[in-house]
Amino acid sequence: MPTFGLGTWRMGEHADQLQHEADVIRAALDMGVRLIDTAEMYGEGGAEEVIGEAIRGRRDGLFLVSKFYPHNASRNGVIEACERSLRRMGCDNIDLYLLHWPGSVPLSQTFEALHELQDQGKIRDFGVSNFNLSNLQDIPEADQSKLGCNQVFYNLAHREVEWEVSAWCRERGIPVMAYSPLDQAGSLLGSPVVAGVAEKHSASAAQIALAWLLHQPGTVVIPKSARPARIQENLDAAAIELGSEDLAVLDSAFPAPDQPVRLGMR
Ligand SMILES: NC(=O)c1ccc[n+]([C@@H]2O[C@H](COP(=O)([O-])OP(=O)(O)OC[C@H]3O[C@@H](n4cnc5c(N)ncnc54)[C@H](OP(=O)(O)O)[C@@H]3O)[C@@H](O)[C@H]2O)c1
Numbered sequence: 001m002p003t004f005g006l007g008t009w010r011m012g013e014h015a016d017q018l019q020h021e022a023d024v025i026r027a028a029l030d031m032g033v034r035l036i037d038t039a040e041m042y043g044e045g046g047a048e049e050v051i052g053e054a055i056r057g058r059r060d061g062l063f064l065v066s067k068f069y070p071h072n073a074s075r076n077g078v079i080e081a082c083e084r085s086l087r088r089m090g091c092d093n094i095d096l097y098l099l100h101w102p103g104s105v106p107l108s109q110t111f112e113a114l115h116e117l118q119d120q121g122k123i124r125d126f127g128v129s130n131f132n133l134s135n136l137q138d139i140p141e142a143d144q145s146k147l148g149c150n151q152v153f154y155n156l157a158h159r160e161v162e163w164e165v166s167a168w169c170r171e172r173g174i175p176v177m178a179y180s181p182l183d184q185a186g187s188l189l190g191s192p193v194v195a196g197v198a199e200k201h202s203a204s205a206a207q208i209a210l211a212w213l214l215h216q217p218g219t220v221v222i223p224k225s226a227r228p229a230r231i232q233e234n235l236d237a238a239a240i241e242l243g244s245e246d247l248a249v250l251d252s253a254f255p256a257p258d259q260p261v262r263l264g265m266r
Pocket residue numbers: 006007008009010037038100129130151152178179180181182183184185189204206207222223224225226227230231233234266
């Protein structure tokens with residue numbers, strides 16, 4: 001799985017923007033972005049339609065991640081949701097298919113459906129999103145180490161996942177996919193501490209936020225931008241190597257949790 005992807009939340013919400021948004025995604029592919037993250041929830045299928053338009057004729061070599069609603073997590077519900085997503089994206093399979101957040105359907109049913117989809121070649125891998133430790137432990141045991149990722153709210157200013165969840169994933173070789181890696185362009189990007197490190201690397205604050213996440217073992221980032229120049233900027237963060245001094249400065253301004261804390265969610 002590529003360690004850098006493009007998020008698509010807030011895309012596909014307005015039909016008159018479809019072509020423009022598809023152009024943005026195509027520009028990202030031209031830059032070398034190989035992973036696209038989406039969900040049936042984004043624009044109620046609209047984001048998947050934008051992706052379908054953007055990747056027509058160029059599906060090969062792409063890693064598509066989509067997610068289904070917890071209310072579609074029953075055995076038949078997952079299968080039907082997946083078929084709808086495939087139709088919207090105009091492709092035969094999804095590389096990684098995730099339960100968007102924990103719900104009330106017994107996970108044994110959900111995972112049975114995911115196995116069936118995998119056997120039919122409609123998904124290559126499956127995983128979860130917004131799962132805390134206790135949610136992860138509720139997954140049928142045989143499936144726990146097969147998860148393709150746990151997609152969670154994770155950025156320099158929100159390190160809650162580092163309380164138990166990332167260690168659990170790391171021990172099983174499960175990637176942590178960091179969503180809202182720029183903290184949705186909130187105060188993190190205006191932090192003077194981040195600005196100081198950025199200046200030293202002739203980089204932007206967004207690039208330092210992404211470089212810090214990419215430095216964490218087994219971590220994938222999926223920043224969203226609808227602007228090609230920013231997508232290139234974000235992609236270039238992968239080339240930034242933070243030194244031990246940078247890491248210490250960032251760690252002291254944005255410490256990891258040292259006591260039990262709830263996994264954040266956006
Ligand atoms: N599993 C889940 O529950 C869940 C929840 C939230 C998000 N996600 C996924 O994760 C993706 C990313 O998270 P997100 O969209 O919440 O937040 P994000 O990627 O942290 O931030 C996106 C915001 O940052 C701006 N931005 C992007 N690059 C920038 C740069 N270089 N400099 C300054 N601003 C920049 C974007 O504006 P412009 O577009 O105007 O550039 C947008 O407003 C989503 O799109 C979605 O695919 C998953």
